[in-house]
Amino acid sequence: MNCIKTYDTDLLSKLPHLKLHPNYLPHIGLKYNEARAKTFIIAESHYLPKKHNNLFSTDDWYNNPISIYKIIGDDKxxxxxxxxxxxxxxxxxxxLPKGFGIFNNLEKANEEIGSEIKLFEECVYLNYFQRPSEVEGDxxxxxxxxxKTALENLIVLSEVLKPNKIIFVSSKAYNxxxxxxxxxQKEKLPYVGSVPHPSASSWWNRKSKKYGINGTSVTGKEKFQRIMTPKI
Incomplete structure (x- = not known):
């Protein structure tokens, strides 16, 4: 836990955005430092409940968050x-609630390749975009x-947490x-790859040549497992 506090101090000092929105500090597994392959799992974005749909401007989110927090209260x-x-x-x-399908499917896929440690105990997880989407679930x-903010955030996170691989689970974020x-910037990062969304995309369980190598067809899940499998 102390190492996470040290990471937090470093991140908050380097990313003014996180000082305004500390809820966006990434999840850091307690066993991240011990992981054989330190991995970032990157999804797309958070969202707020329907009653807040389209209420907040992008400018206010980044420059005047106090006005937003006064309205959303505990919904933060x-x-x-x-x-x-x-x-x-x-x-x-x-x-599990429907929204947790992404986490459950990722952990199950990781377990299938023989991992004895729960994925979220040893990975870093974050949403790429540092602002909630405008509409619940969209x-x-x-x-x-x-x-600009998302890229800056990722670069600094990589500098501080030093991952061995980065896996996007959102094509929109990856693109x-x-x-x-x-x-x-790309050359300073470790391996960066992408797989289809584990719960929102049918390609997680459908085969395609774009997920395989050497002309083979595999599912998005199988590509994720290939990336996660330790290289001997």
């Missing part, structure tokens, strides 16, 4: 990354500041990263 828990993962872990063994409408990161 909806974009508390660590709180969301904590809640998911507390629900294991029970009937994909975010990307603005230039979203792309935005690929379109905005410079060649130099």
């Amino acid at each position: 828990a909806w974009f508390d990354t660590r709180g969301v993962i904590k809640h998911y872990k507390e629900q294991q063994g029970k009937k 994909s975010i409408n990307i603005h230039e500041i979203d792309s 935005d990263f690929m379109n905005h990161a410079s060649k130099e």
